Amino acid sequence: MIKNSKTLIKNGRVIDPANKIDTVLDILIENGKIIEIGNSLTTHHSPLTTIIDASDKIVVPGLIDMHVHLREPGYEYKETIKTGTEAALAGGFTSIACMPNTKPVNDNQSVTDFILDKARKEGVVNVYPVGAITKGLKGEELSEIGELKSAGVVAVTDDGKPVMNSELMRRAMEYASMFDLPVLSHCEDLHLSEGGVMNEGFASTELGLKGIPNTAEDVMTARDIALSELTGARLHIAHVSTRGTVNLIRDAKNRGVKVTCETAPHYFTLTEEGVRGYNTNAKMNPPLRSEDDLKAIRDGLKDGTIDVIATDHAPHEASEKDVEFDKAPFGIVGLETALPLTLKLVEDGVISLNDAISKLTVNPAKILGINKGTLSVGSDADITIINPEEVWQINVKKFKSKGKNSPFNGWNVKGMVNTVIINGVKQI
Amino acid sequence: MINKLKSKDLIGTKDLSPEEILLILDTAESMKEISSRDIKKVPALRGKTIINLFYESSTRTRTSFEIAGKRLSADVVNISVSTSSVVKGETLKDTAKNLEAMNPDAVVIRHSSSGAPDFISKILKCPVINAGDGAHEHPTQALLDLFTIREKKKELKGLKVSIIGDIAHSRVARSNIYAMNKMGMDVTVSGPSTLIPVDIEKMGVKISTDVKKAIEGADVIIMLRIQLERQEKGLFPSIREYSRLFGLNTEKLKNAKEDVIIMHPGPMNRGVEISADVADGQYSLILDQVTNGVAVRMAILHLLTGGA
Numbered sequence: 001m002i003k004n005s006k007t008l009i010k011n012g013r014v015i016d017p018a019n020k021i022d023t024v025l026d027i028l029i030e031n032g033k034i035i036e037i038g039n040s041l042t043t044h045h046s047p048l049t050t051i052i053d054a055s056d057k058i059v060v061p062g063l064i065d066m067h068v069h070l071r072e073p074g075y076e077y078k079e080t081i082k083t084g085t086e087a088a089l090a091g092g093f094t095s096i097a098c099m100p101n102t103k104p105v106n107d108n109q110s111v112t113d114f115i116l117d118k119a120r121k122e123g124v125v126n127v128y129p130v131g132a133i134t135k136g137l138k139g140e141e142l143s144e145i146g147e148l149k150s151a152g153v154v155a156v157t158d159d160g161k162p163v164m165n166s167e168l169m170r171r172a173m174e175y176a177s178m179f180d181l182p183v184l185s186h187c188e189d190l191h192l193s194e195g196g197v198m199n200e201g202f203a204s205t206e207l208g209l210k211g212i213p214n215t216a217e218d219v220m221t222a223r224d225i226a227l228s229e230l231t232g233a234r235l236h237i238a239h240v241s242t243r244g245t246v247n248l249i250r251d252a253k254n255r256g257v258k259v260t261c262e263t264a265p266h267y268f269t270l271t272e273e274g275v276r277g278y279n280t281n282a283k284m285n286p287p288l289r290s291e292d293d294l295k296a297i298r299d300g301l302k303d304g305t306i307d308v309i310a311t312d313h314a315p316h317e318a319s320e321k322d323v324e325f326d327k328a329p330f331g332i333v334g335l336e337t338a339l340p341l342t343l344k345l346v347e348d349g350v351i352s353l354n355d356a357i358s359k360l361t362v363n364p365a366k367i368l369g370i371n372k373g374t375l376s377v378g379s380d381a382d383i384t385i386i387n388p389e390e391v392w393q394i395n396v397k398k399f400k401s402k403g404k405n406s407p408f409n410g411w412n413v414k415g416m417v418n419t420v421i422i423n424g425v426k427q428i
Numbered sequence: 429m430i431n432k433l434k435s436k437d438l439i440g441t442k443d444l445s446p447e448e449i450l451l452i453l454d455t456a457e458s459m460k461e462i463s464s465r466d467i468k469k470v471p472a473l474r475g476k477t478i479i480n481l482f483y484e485s486s487t488r489t490r491t492s493f494e495i496a497g498k499r500l501s502a503d504v505v506n507i508s509v510s511t512s513s514v515v516k517g518e519t520l521k522d523t524a525k526n527l528e529a530m531n532p533d534a535v536v537i538r539h540s541s542s543g544a545p546d547f548i549s550k551i552l553k554c555p556v557i558n559a560g561d562g563a564h565e566h567p568t569q570a571l572l573d574l575f576t577i578r579e580k581k582k583e584l585k586g587l588k589v590s591i592i593g594d595i596a597h598s599r600v601a602r603s604n605i606y607a608m609n610k611m612g613m614d615v616t617v618s619g620p621s622t623l624i625p626v627d628i629e630k631m632g633v634k635i636s637t638d639v640k641k642a643i644e645g646a647d648v649i650i651m652l653r654i655q656l657e658r659q660e661k662g663l664f665p666s667i668r669e670y671s672r673l674f675g676l677n678t679e680k681l682k683n684a685k686e687d688v689i690i691m692h693p694g695p696m697n698r699g700v701e702i703s704a705d706v707a708d709g710q711y712s713l714i715l716d717q718v719t720n721g722v723a724v725r726m727a728i729l730h731l732l733t734g735g736a
Binding site for chain 2: 200201202204205206207208209210211277278319322323324325326327
């Protein structure tokens with residue numbers, strides 16, 4: 001970035017839910033910060049000013065994905081910090097939170113340091129590590145959460161696994177609260193889900209695959225809400241997939257419990273029927289649920305029960321998924337498809353565009369306590385410009401991610417990332 | 429009247445039309461006649477190579493396919509693959525590609541993973557015949573069951589069938605439900621509620637956890653094998669209680685119709701799901717099923733492997 005250079009984004013429809021802005025405005029950026037936002041801004045034709053014409057485009061705070069598996073360290077063949085952040089950028093995300101189930105697990109400062117260092121050197125978006133609740137994700141002893149906090153983690157989770165021991169989860173919540181870290185919970189009762197590879201229902205019965213009942217998610221959601229009430233800790237339920245969990249969270253919020261939650265685009269777009277033909281790219285955990293659950297997820301997004309849309313981006317190498325269904329690993333990539341799938345929700349009238357942007361920007365920023373997700377004057381100039389009318393076809397071969405495991409390959413979608421600015425620098 | 433199957437493969441009875449089922453059964457009748465001859469061999473599949481790819485141990489089904497192929501003069505190759513998870517072997521995809529490179533005329537596969545036959549059928553150009561995949565389908569078993577029932581009862585339509593046992597883990601149950609519904613039969617599944625899979629009524633069956641009711645009025649009773657591992661998973665308390673509540677014995681059979689027929693896909697746990705006197709008794713067609721299995725598999729190999 002050239003010092004004192006300015007960027008002027010002109011004539012875009014600026015949506016900044018945090019400031020209740022949704023109108024055509026110009027945004028002026030200098031030294032990585034937003035310095036002015038208003039009508040007909042000019043820069044007196046300074047030769048150092050880059051002008052971006054955003055006419056007919058939507059200008060929003062840089063998108064934030066609070067649930068990403070970057071796989072590095074340890075599983076670089078699936079994804080690296082470099083390729084994962086490039087995928088994020090391509091998808092319009094300027095900040096991501098990465099899950100701790102790496103090898104070694106991010107349960108101590110040295111791993112957090114490694115991730116942050118790598119992200120500075122090779123990453124192309126802001127990376128916020130999430131630390132493990134328990135050492136090695138084993139669910140036995142607490143990680144050094146205080147040290148993790150000072151190293152820079154923004155939350156703790158054992159994502160991929162639940163903390164089955166309720167006493168330990170209680171203590172984790174109490175302990176994390178001291179550092180004002182949210183606890184992100186992967187809600188799954190491992191006894192109820194044992195051996196399961198897809199949703200339990202008519203499709204699993206026909207396909208002869210072991211099912212995972214909704215209850216496996218719901219009982220743990222109920223437990224964690226109860227523990228949050230007991231401890232006063234900030235609880236965030238990851239990847240909500242069932243009607244029961246949406247209802248539990250809605251009720252808890254009404255009681256004033258400090259609970260938030262996210263869902264992923266596949267849970268409001270696909271159902272268990274997607275598994276037919278033994279499609280391993282429709283295998284993730286929690287699994288794709290029923291039509292009724294999908295409807296409940298959409299209702300939860302609509303009424304605000306579900307705060308955040310996150311991808312649970314889970315890349316795998318192609319050969320790992322090209323196996324018998326029950327042997328394939330769980331997870332699909334999502335960074336490069338989340339935006340158009342979310343815009344489809346808007347087009348279908350499920351949520352407003354403003355709500356969609358909130359769930360992709362200011363809401364996750366608030367939960368993680370990061371100073372992002374708005375276009376306020378003085379804030380970091382992380383900005384995503386979207387061409388809402390551009391129709392394109394999802395093609396996994398064009399993904400920046402190493403993971404090509406997407407059930408959306410070949411889908412025709414609407415809404416394309418046009419420009420991405422991070423800390424004032426145009427990256428796309 | 430049709431004279432061939434529309435799909436390259438036989439993955440499940442779900443994909444078959446009633447006409448195709450009848451074609452297989454009718455073809456099997458002439459095949460059965462071959463098996464009764466002194467010289468039990470015809471040249472129909474001479475020069476054809478059939479591979480039996482078995483990832484699960486099986487005596488009956490593998491032998492049945494092997495004899496079926498040989499009676500039609502095909503060259504039959506058996507591959508038994510250990511599924512030991514300790515030794516990581518070749519992927520199923522690579523195995524399929526290697527077999528494809530040898531240009532077989534049919535591959536018969538048994539695998540513990542539901543969907544494995546479907547998976548390799550997309551790689552292999554030749555017909556793939558499912559000899560049982562996980563808890564998904566076992567179509568040749570269902571077809572030989574239908575053949576055996578038709579042989580005895582002459583007409584399939586309207587018959588009441590009760591399938592009793594571990595429905596949840598049974599590929600035989602699923603294949604029979606699809607096939608029997610297509611043939612206008614009336615299927616009830618019975619067993620402990622822990623072994624009845626969710627939403628199975630949407631497959632068009634009735635459910636009864638009371639075996640006595642399932643036996644009453646049934647023209648056909650199919651008993652399924654119960655596996656001991658299910659007890660360890662907490663699906664039933666003991667073999668003793670299972671046998672008492674769900675096992676078929678002379679006492680329970682008193683409620684059955686005079687002309688009931690009893691079948692079992694094997695291997696049987698004598699004294700568990702079926703008592704020895706019932707298994708060997710006058711209503712049992714268990715060995716007829718084995719005999720007919722060869723004929724039905726000859727018919728399927730013949731229809732799929734191009735003998736027209």
